[in-house]
Amino acid sequence: MTARHLISPPPEMRVSPRGLLAVIGLGALAVAWWPVVVVFRVPAPVEATVLLAHLCGMLAGYAVVVLLGLMSRTPALERGVGADVLARWHARGGRIVIGLILVHAAAVVLAWAQSRQESTLLALWHVLRLPWLMAATIGTVSLLAVGAASARAARRRLSYESWHTLHLLTYAGVALSFVHQLAGPDLTGHRWLQICWALLYTYVFALVLLHRVLTPLRQATRHRLRVAAVVPEGPGVVSIAVDGRHLSELRAEPGQFFRWRFLTPDTWRSAHPFSLSAPPTDNRLRLTVKALGQGSAHLQDIPVGTWIGAEGPYGAMTAARRTRRNVLLIAGGVGITPMRALFETLPVRPGQDLTLLYRARGPEDLVFSHELEQIAHWRGARLLYLVGADHDCLSAPALLRVVPDLAHRDVYLCAAPRMSDAVRAPLRDAGLPAEYLHEERFAF
Ligand SMILES: Cc1cc2nc3c(=O)[nH]c(=O)nc-3n(C[C@H](O)[C@H](O)[C@H](O)COP(=O)(O)OP(=O)(O)OC[C@H]3O[C@@H](n4cnc5c(N)ncnc54)[C@H](O)[C@@H]3O)c2cc1C
Numbered sequence: 001m002t003a004r005h006l007i008s009p010p011p012e013m014r015v016s017p018r019g020l021l022a023v024i025g026l027g028a029l030a031v032a033w034w035p036v037v038v039v040f041r042v043p044a045p046v047e048a049t050v051l052l053a054h055l056c057g058m059l060a061g062y063a064v065v066v067l068l069g070l071m072s073r074t075p076a077l078e079r080g081v082g083a084d085v086l087a088r089w090h091a092r093g094g095r096i097v098i099g100l101i102l103v104h105a106a107a108v109v110l111a112w113a114q115s116r117q118e119s120t121l122l123a124l125w126h127v128l129r130l131p132w133l134m135a136a137t138i139g140t141v142s143l144l145a146v147g148a149a150s151a152r153a154a155r156r157r158l159s160y161e162s163w164h165t166l167h168l169l170t171y172a173g174v175a176l177s178f179v180h181q182l183a184g185p186d187l188t189g190h191r192w193l194q195i196c197w198a199l200l201y202t203y204v205f206a207l208v209l210l211h212r213v214l215t216p217l218r219q220a221t222r223h224r225l226r227v228a229a230v231v232p233e234g235p236g237v238v239s240i241a242v243d244g245r246h247l248s249e250l251r252a253e254p255g256q257f258f259r260w261r262f263l264t265p266d267t268w269r270s271a272h273p274f275s276l277s278a279p280p281t282d283n284r285l286r287l288t289v290k291a292l293g294q295g296s297a298h299l300q301d302i303p304v305g306t307w308i309g310a311e312g313p314y315g316a317m318t319a320a321r322r323t324r325r326n327v328l329l330i331a332g333g334v335g336i337t338p339m340r341a342l343f344e345t346l347p348v349r350p351g352q353d354l355t356l357l358y359r360a361r362g363p364e365d366l367v368f369s370h371e372l373e374q375i376a377h378w379r380g381a382r383l384l385y386l387v388g389a390d391h392d393c394l395s396a397p398a399l400l401r402v403v404p405d406l407a408h409r410d411v412y413l414c415a416a417p418r419m420s421d422a423v424r425a426p427l428r429d430a431g432l433p434a435e436y437l438h439e440e441r442f443a444f
Pocket of ligand 1: 083159160161257270271272273274275276287288289290291292293294295296297334337338440441442443
């Protein structure tokens with residue numbers, strides 16, 4: 001890998017989830033090792049609070065970098081690990097960071113109080129007066145505010161946009177606590193370590209800037225995306241054909257999604273994730289939108305000619321994940337969109353089987369029936385509709401009745417979170433090993 005590839009890897013590069021976890025784990029070990037060295041170097045008995053303060057402080061600083069990296073939208077991570085998995089790791093990691101920061105702060109104050117025989121309150125006052133501590137405390141408070149807003153109960157009450165805007169506070173929080181890290185007892189006096197730490201932060205901020213700001217801007221001017229047609233597919237569902245230039249440079253794959261920002265006065269503020277519902281070509285992309293809330297309802301009659309900013313492609317639920325001969329696609333509701341594109345394009349050789357199970361509440365909720373039947377016909381693939389409110393058709397015995405070799409297939413699953421949750425256990429009970437289940441959840 002060249003230096004250029006580190007900051008901007010080739011679009012086809014993929015980092016596997018295991019590979020990424022291994023790198024994060026090794027990084028954590030390396031970071032945890034240093035404060036232990038620092039603490040044991042001092043020729044005095046080591047207090048547990050002191051060791052805890054050092055360890056948690058360094059690990060929190062490291063975990064923050066990891067969290068930013070996970071959300072940097074680096075293509076190798078998005079394609080290899082998948083946006084939904086990255087978002088879940090980020091959410092879990094956020095809780096760990098907050099825990100580490102709180103333990104670090106408490107341990108520092110306690111250690112100070114013990115070593116100087118002061119009350120905890122007086123120790124807190126002295127600690128806060130240390131250089132850059134006030135800035136770090138404000139940074140910590142902003143991280144706590146973001147954490148509180150992300151807690152399930154609060155998240156449900158906030159609109160996605162408000163929650164997302166609040167999340168931008170994280171960057172301010174990280175910047176405010178950065179100098180405290182450099183000036184802290186583990187790094188101060190170690191010029192090379194300070195440089196490496198600063199480079200780590202610079203690198204990850206560069207990734208965020210590149211992939212979340214500069215690349216979308218470059219793509220907007222290069223590809224000049226506009227709405228070409230809006231086609232009703234069913235009640236509250238439309239397909240939006242998008243025209244653009246040089247789209248093959250994006251290397252978008254069936255199964256992936258973009259974050260679409262439609263530039264009208266009503267819709268420009270939010271970028272919504274929608275999957276490609278047809279294989280991409282050099283001058284056309286297609287997405288299909290179900291009206292589930294205000295943002296998606298506005299798109300039902302978006303004017304032809306509207307300019308679009310699109311970020312992506314993202315998502316790991318592509319043909320690259322396939323390792324077995326036969327494939328089962330399971331789509332629930334509007335989760336049919338990426339499955340429609342995969343159903344048309346997943347390679348099927350003679351003797352191999354491709355089956356699509358399409359679950360919908362009622363016949364009126366089925367979209368693309370005509371297209372799906374045509375694809376099934378010319379590809380020799382199987383198409384099964386599971387229509388009705390009853391969830392029994394998704395039990396392990398029911399699934400095995402229609403796909404007896406289920407345990408020996410790659411299974412692609414895309415549905416709303418509730419249906420995905422309802423299918424995961426039956427798939428496991430039917431004998432499918434977890435590594436052969438490839439999922440895109442329509443929720444972050
Ligand atoms: C990877 C992915 C692919 C998707 N593909 C499709 C698709 O092909 N077709 C389709 O109809 N729907 C798809 N969705 C769902 C679609 O993104 C949401 O229905 C839409 O964003 C809802 O926005 P809203 O303002 O209409 O509804 P709201 O009522 O504001 O939100 C409904 C739900 O969508 C979530 N949401 C809202 N805005 C965003 C956002 N900007 N980013 C992430 N989540 C958001 C909210 O948290 C909430 O859970 C996909 C979702 C994801 C995560």
